[in-house]
Amino acid sequence: MSHDRAATVQRGNYASAGDFAYAALRREIMEGRLTRGQRLREQELSSMLQVSRTPIREALSRLQAEGLLETLPRTGLAVADLDDAAVVELYETRVALEGTAANLAAHYANPRDISLLRALLVDEEAAPNDAPTLQLLNRAFHDALYAAAHNRFLLKSVAALHDAVTLLGPTTLADPARREQARAEHRRIVDAIERRDPVVAEAESRAHVRNAFPLRKAMRGR
Structure with missing residues (x-):
């Protein structure tokens, strides 16, 4: 995910960094740029979105609760796939x-x-x-x-x-x-x-x- 793409979700439109990170990552999944099975690393996402790891962790938790992310053995958190x-x-x-x-x-x-x-x-x-x-x-x-x-x-x-x-x-x-x-x-x-x-x-x-x-x-x- 590039800075330009992330910028399409404007930080100023959200009350918190967690809401911004959630919206930005959800859009990446919805538009197919984060693909099924792709591993998500907090540090990389933090750097891409230019927010700390705490709001990233909050966003990932919300996305996992919605079924868009899953925890894979030996891989960690990744975009969910369907069998x-x-x-x-x-x-x-x-x-x-x-x-x-x-x-x-x-x-x-x-x-x-x-x-x-x-x-x-x-x-x-x-x-x-x-x-x-x-x-x-x-x-x-x-x-x-x-x-x-x-x-x-x-x-x-x-x-x-x-x-x-x-x-x-x-x-x-x-x-x-x-x-x-x-x-x-x-x-x-x-x-x-x-x-x-x-x-x-x-x-x-x-x-x-x-x-x-x-x-x-x-x-x-x-």
Whole structure:
């Protein structure tokens, strides 16, 4: 992690050095610059973020409590990885939650929600073939889908899910064929929501998640 990258999270925006360190390290994990299995050393992180080891230790403890870090034998603290069973469970959960979100959105999405989803489809079409950009746009689309469901309990359920998805590694949208397939799937989901067709919206959303799973397994080398 470079000083320039760390600087994108501004120290002055946080009440304490611990909060700053937590936000900076969490962003590095979320954006894939700290990768699964990578060891984290307090002294190195302290030097990179230019804070003492005490706030670094506090930040690492918080990230570990969230499941983003784990303690490995003979290695120490590292960015968490997911085993095969956990990946299967994660995708099963995504299928269920995203299907539910699309179903509810078809019932409750308002014109503003649908306009945002449509705008994101346009952004996806115009986006460069740059994996980080595509990942951010994809996250924005799915966040908008969940928001369009207008269900506070569903929104609470997806926070940990998003963190776990990040631990899977590079986005499947880096694959050109999957990228085009996903864009078409997104369009069909939004079309069904706009038609107020919850059955089709849910089916398309579930299929969207399932279709990414074989590529994810291949990318992990399983």
